[in-house]
Amino acid sequence: MSSKAIAREKIPDAVSLLKAKYRVIAPVPKGKTFVFKKIGNPQEVVLDYNTTILPLKKFFLPPDEVIVKYNLKKREYQEPEIESEPTVFFGIHNYELQGILRLDYAFGTGVxxxxxxxxxxxxxxxxxxxxPDDYHFAESVGIPTDLKEGFDIFLTKYNGHYRVEALTDKGKNIVSQWSEFLEDCSYDGDPVVHFKNKLKxxxxxxxxxxxxxxxHPVWKETSKKCYSCGTCxxxxxxxxxxxxxxxxxxxTDQxxxxxxxxxxxxxxxTEVAGGEAxxxxxxxxxxHRMSRKFAYIMDDRDRPxxxxxxxxIRQCTADISITDVMNALL
Amino acid sequence: MGKPKVAFFDFTSCEGCQLSKLNLENDLLDILELVDIVNFREAISNHGEDYEIAFIEGSISTPHCVERIHKIRRQAQIVVALGSCAHIGGINAIRNNMDQDEVREAVYGNDKYLFPSIKAQAVSDVVKVDYVIPGCPMDNQEFKRVLSALLTGKIPEIPEYSVCAECKAKENECLYDYGVVCMGPITRAGCRAACPTNGHYCYGCRGLVPDLNKNAAKDVMEKYKLSIDQIKKRFYMFNTNYVNMEEKSYE
Incomplete structure (x- = not known):
């Protein structure tokens, strides 16, 4: 099969088609930045974006979530019903999915x-x-821009078009439904990408x-700038x-x-009973944060x-950079 | 065991925190099933002196306040500070940076000697406070949570993390991205980031986070082109009593 491509202006049509069968989550603009959102109007979808405020984890581990409800008097409890609505995550950068794969490791191993x-x-x-913008450094942590692990379909941008690669059966199924929007693809390379931000x-x-x-002195130096807001x-x-x-x-007893x-x-x-921290x-x-990212926990393929x-880095108001801290150590 | 007896008292404040209790129309009857309110100047004419839980609104700012709050503390088993003024001195404390005699003169003119005052303080600066419900105004949902915890024998939990956590949870754009200096990173959460969510910077009404890094906060604000005086004002709005801006490390 020769490779296929979709023109940028056909993307809303492709999303509309997905919407008939799936909940579609995609990046949309929010002020100066972007967020992942359930798509109502397919025209909202952006594919040229640097990154969203929050990562995809918010859909799997919401900021606030009831895990059990109970009745004190009846001494009963019930777990909330969780829906696993068929969902397409559309227009996802590969580091984003790599994040989900790390969470799968954390939540799927052991208990x-x-x-x-x-x-x-x-x-x-x-x-x-x-x-990549001034902040991305995915290549330095083993995620080059052409890594397609985990994707069902991968879109590679060129000349106002996206090359469409179906990588799984589920992906092929979707691509076959898109046939009316597709044209033959003349591009078979991978874009040359430069990361401005990198680890040494x-x-x-x-x-x-x-x-x-x-x-190492970098811990104390960094902590002088940090006011522990937790954003990172x-x-x-x-x-x-x-x-x-x-x-x-x-x-009530509820x-x-x-x-x-x-x-x-x-x-x-880290505060425990009695007030010890x-x-x-x-x-x-x-x-601790840095060690947690690069030393204490690796997934089963030994990736940080x-x-x-x-x-x-982008969202730190105090301008603390994880790459600067790491580069001080390397 | 009978219902716990609850009293509300006001000190130096706008009295809005107490008054907002009367806006809990949907819950008031439930609350009255659970507690007896024996003293609540804005709502009832009784002035019972027998109570177990005292909710205190307002800062301690006169010798008479000191006398009254000690009396309340001797009676109550549990004292809860309600709102910024009681929790941290709040807006009242702005005057602590001024000449106190000038303040009295501005307010009472020639009669200033008839109205002795002291620096506006948090209730906890004078007597032991068991729990606080921060904020200006305090949040009625938090009031209900605290009351529920007290009545079920739990310790009420008040967030100690910053407003940033709540802004991030809502996926708000950061006001700093618009060059707006916000007190959110160093202010205690619990308001569901009400001000930043509605486009205004955080004033810091819920008090500063427990482990404030003042110098880091100052550096960030300076980077966003606030002058030293403007930075001081941001801190003094609600938190005069908790930051000594004149410290050497600052200037």
Whole structure:
């Protein structure tokens, strides 16, 4: 089969067709930036975007989520029903999906997180190439722009067109329904991409760097600039820590236990009964975050828990850069 | 065991935090099933002196306030500070940076000697406060959560993370991206980022986060072209009592 392409102006038609069968999530503009959103009007979809405020994790691990409801008097509990509506994630950058694959590892190994895994059923991912901005550094963490792992369909941009590659059976099925929008593709290369932001060294062996770095001055230097707002964690595609709290509705026996995104940069994160906090110093917390990304946890292919999306740098009001911190260590 | 007896008291404040309780129309009857309100100047004419839970609105700003709050503390088993003025001194504390004699003169003129005042303080600066419901105005949903926790024997949880966490959860655009200096990164959350969500910078009404990095905050604000005086004003709006802006490290 010769390769196929879709013209940019046909994208809304392709999305409309998907909408008939699936919930479609795609990037849309929000002010100066972008967000992933359930698509109402297919014209809203943008494929040229740097990145969204929040990563896709918000659909699988919402910022605030009830995990069990209970009745104190009857001593009964019930888990909320989770829908796994067939969903197409359209126009997704590859580091984004790599983030989801890391979360799959975190929630799917050991004690499995049923709430998360249920939402991961019936997902279809349609990827798109991107041009790195000043913050992306995905290539440095082993995610070159042509990595298509996990995608059902991948769109490669060229001359106002997107080359359409179906990579799975689900993807082929969708592409066959798109046939009326497709034309023959004249482009068979991969775009040449330059990352302005990068790590000095490749990820191989990065874990070892941390062995001798516990007392490195960069932790204290960075912590002087940090006011622990937690943004870096909250916008990170691979940060999944949450806090659990109970709430009983005033005057009733009905209660709910919820989980809410938490951040290891916040003092209370390690606070335990009695008021002891294990990472009381800000630099302990700065070091913890970096170690968590590059040393403590790797997925089953030994890849770091950082996908190089650059959100933590882009959205840090204090201008702290994960690549600057890493490059000080390397 | 009978219903817990609850009292509301006002100190130096606009009294809006208490008054907002009367806006809980859908819950008031439920609340009255759970507690007896024995003292609530704005709502009932009784002035019962026998109560277990005291909700305090307003800052402590006169010698008479000090006397009254001690009396309340001796009676109440649980004291809850309601709103910014009681929690942190709030807007009242702006005057703490001024000459106190000038302040009295501005307000009372020649009668200033008849109205002695002290610096506006949080209730917890004077007596032990068990729990707080921050904010200006305080949030009625949070009031219900705190009351529910107290009545079920739980410790009420007030967020200690910053407003940024709530802004991010809502996926708001950051006001800093528009060059607007916001107190959100260093202000205690719990308001569901009400101001930034509606396009205004955070004023810091819920108080500063517990482990404030003042110098980092100052550096960021300076980077966004706020002058030292403007930065001070941002902090002083609600948090005069908690930041010593004259410290050497600052200037």
């Amino acid at each position: 499995k997180d049923a709430t998360y895994l249920k939402k991961r059923e019936n997902n279809i991912f349609i990827g798109v190439t991107y041009t 060294q490749s990820v191989a062996g990065i874990r070892e760097i941390f062995h001798g770095a516990y007392n 964690n909250l916008v990170c595609p691979t940060c999944y820590c949450f806090d659990v709290s109970d709430e009983v509705v005033l005057g 209660g709910a236990r919820s989980r809410r995104w938490d951040s290891c940069q916040i003092l209370g994160f 294990f990472r009381e110093k800000r630099y302990d917390r700065v070091r 828990f950082c996908v190089g999306c650059g959100r933590c």
